[in-house]
Amino acid sequence: MRVEVKGLKKRYGRTVALNGVDLKVEEGEIAVIMGPSGCGKSTLIRCINRLVEADEGEILVGGQDVRRMSPTELLRLRRRVGFVFQHFNLVERLTVLENVILGLVLSGVKRSEAEQRGAEALRRVGMARHLYRYPHQLSGGEQQRVGIARALAQQPELMLWDEPTASLDPIMVREVLDVMQELTATSHPTMLIVTHEVPFALRAADRLVLLDRGRVVEEGPPSLVMARPRSELGRRYRDLWQAHLADLSQQEIAGQKRTISACRRKLAQAGS
Amino acid sequence: MGIPWGDGLLLFRDGFRRDVAVAVLLTILLGIAVAAGVAWATDAYFGETVTGLLGEAGEYDLIVQVREEAKGAARAEMGRVLRQLPGAKVKEGLAIAGKVNFFVALPAELRTRRVFESIGTYFNGLPGYAGYTFIIEPSLTVRGVPAGAQPLLLPQIEDLPGVDFAFRHGESITAVLKDAGATSSVNASLRRLLRRYQVVEVRLPLGYQTEDLPALSERIVNRLRDQFHPRTAVDITGGEGGDDFQAFVSTLAEVRRFLEGYASRVTVRLQGWEPLRPGDEVVAQGSSSVPPVVGERVRSDHLRVRIQAVEGQTARGLVVEGDPAPYLQSGAGLDQAALTAYRVVKGDEIGPQVGLIRVENERWRIIRNLEESLRMVEQLHGLAAEARGASEEVLAALEAYDRTREELRQAQEVLQQVNAGLEGPLAQIRQSDVDRLVAELNRVSTSIGSLISQVEGVGAAPAPGQSELSSVLNRLNPVVQILAGFRKQIDLFVVELQGFSRLSRSTGVVRELLGQMEQAAGSTLEAMQGVDTATLRLQLTSVLERLEALEQLDVAALKAQLEEIKAALPDLRDEEIGRSVRLIDQYIGGETLPGQSLSLLLDRDLEPAALKAAIGREVKSDRVSLFALPVGSVEPDVRGTVLHLLNSVRGTIAGLVALVFTFLVLLLDHSTVISALRRLSERRCRGANRRWWQWRPDASWLYGPLAGAAIFTGVYLGSGGRLPLLPAWGAVPVGLALGLLTSLLAERVSPVRDEQILAGEAVGLTYAQVMREIVIPAGRPGILQWLNRRRQKFK
């Protein structure tokens, strides 16, 4: 599903959250949106399936203007769009499976079919063992994986991710990132991902969008943006990325050393 | 910006509106059932208690109360009383507030007016008897019917359809009904009957004097008949005497009269140019050393007088400030300046001259008289002694008088003897005879002399006994005059006699002389005999006794007595009296003294103003006051009253249950909806990004009050709730208020997180589905949740 945003504006009372955002994401592309806290990322992404009503501008999803949709059209759209929340937003009183199939069942999918699809989605995120647990019995990472499964079960043509790892501790972040890596690596729908995970973003993104104070300040392929940042924000992200790469090579050297010594040990064992 | 609560109202799309409506409706029905049920249960419980207290309906006719301590004796006596009422039953009930209640049931043949009207005479002999109460059922009682109106109303009440008979007790008429079903119709017709009349109390103005109250009221009634042609115009002035208040007012009036009797009465002789009106104040010098000066302030020691009445050129008033003593003591002795009175203007400024002042004081006069009496008493003692002396002198004079008379008689005898001795031609007068005669006559002369000096010495007698003494002396005096003349004759005769005896001794001359002398002595003696000395003496002794008694009087005690009287006179200062009188006047104002009021039974439709005018003309005063009262008010029998009371208790309980129920339902059910509404509204803008004046009530502030009003009004009215001070329409604002309160508390009672709503929205749920599947099930258990379960896909 192609997404195009033109001149999007949104304010909350005195706060201007979006101040004329233009954005294009082609069918099947992965767009990563980054920016400092409060710059309007969540607002932008929520405007796309109208969890937030924009004030001005156009939002074309699959060629249709979301803002002009009737309630029924909107519901139909939302069923084709998966949304992953920062805080997982699981329904506390429902089991893992029920959470995943809630939308399907209520939109008319037969319960058995929905359960099959739900179970499949949960399997994909590695949660097949926990179908009948309740959210409060799961760790944060597990909950977020259920959140992802819920979006996947919709068989979405567009996936919207609003900082899926932001409220997780580093180990859980890993878990979730692995799932995301997996999803982005294989065939996938169009994705808009808001995240602060710079390495993941740069690796996964087809298109990098930097948002600052309600405006897009950089947009383009990550390599290009990182190579020639045009904005202060862009430069800061480049610095972050380079520091990360340096760190990564240190880790790699240490990792290789560990592998060599491990091999040596194995060989010595085999020898004796 | 759009409607501020537009976002919230999204929630009511897709059928959720219907869910809520059904829930509210069901809530109302359930609430009615609960409130009415609880109320009914209480009602039933209390109803049973009433039956326990009063017996079954119509079982007993009256309750006779007896003081608890006399219970045993009363119980024994009750048997004897009941023998006079054959067929009557008695049951001893509970003791309440120190009184034992005996329930008495009379047999049908004794349930008559005659028995009921005299029922007290049967029971008032019971030991510890403390009254009785009728509990005849079914009955209706008209209370507060003046005795005079009762004979007129009683037959009319008995004629009402449904009334068996009626009887009077105290100020009430009780109508005994044929059956309980007639109660409301008889009640209505009784009210209609009473509405035809009014009791008009006419209070005559204070101080109004009437020769004959009944005659006056007859005149008034006649005038009203002539003027208004009413169906009813009857004088029902009762002989019951004044009530407590009237007694109080009359006491006050009495005190006022008493005080005024002791107050200094000030009269101002007006000098014509400055008119005074009652209520005005004037001022004079009083005991001050400074006379009033026009234009200056009134000094506190000036004499300040409040005018009460003005007649012609004389104004009368009472002292309100200052001391009137100077005017009382020296009266006319004061100079013009001190006597001049000035008007008080502007509160306390001395205005123009108005006239001359004079002050009289009854108390002061009494005291002066008492002081005079005291002085008299002190003198009395001395006077009595003096009077006694005088009386004793007069008594002595009387004795001298008697003595003189005796001597005179003896002298006359001697004269006769001598004279007789000279009978015959050659009779020679003997020297011895002459000597004897002379001695005798000298004695008489001396006697008369001392008598005269004594009588003259009595002199002026003092007051006590004066009249008696002088009457004695007056009787004596003429005789004493004669005696004085006689004495002179004697003296002359003696001189001559002595001369003759020595010189000529001519018998003829002597004889002649002797004859003359004898004659004079005879007439003198006669004169002396004319005074009844015995009676005079008696008179004098009685005077003496009286004076003696007077002397023995305990003067000190008498003095003390008089002093005491003087001290006992109220020592009220004029200012105090003036102030008190003014206060009393303010208080009793237009109040009429007891006895000076009439009660008339009149048609209801006569206008009080017209009546007042007509009566005022008859009484010749416009200060008549009128009070129109109803003839009485209808009350149901005791059970009816209690049941009526219970009914209102029932209403109150239903109302309270409705209140609690509504609040509970609002908190449990609707606070969830309210919280959800608030979340949706907050999406548009939340918290700090808004200034306080930008705050708009969102849909939650509308929903809560609406739900509250709908539920409370429905339950309250539906269950027949009736809270004191709350009219039926009042349910709406109370419901609104409850809803508003719920709106305030909602998020604390049933928090709803936006994340939960978003979760549903993001996967394409309608708002109704979000509410049904996510919000309501997570909320508090209640009717909404219970109803929701059948719509819920995920149980």
Ligand SMILES: Nc1ncnc2c1ncn2[C@@H]1O[C@H](COP(=O)(O)OP(=O)(O)OP(=O)(O)O)[C@@H](O)[C@H]1O
């Ligand atoms: N409902 C709301 N009412 C008022 N202000 C809001 C509301 N939602 C967001 N804002 C404000 O709008 C601005 C943009 O918010 P948004 O959540 O889109 O930023 P963000 O880039 O997602 O930040 P973060 O990294 O913290 O998630 C912020 O200043 C935020 O405080």
Ligand SMILES: [Mg+2]
């Ligand atoms: Mg955000």
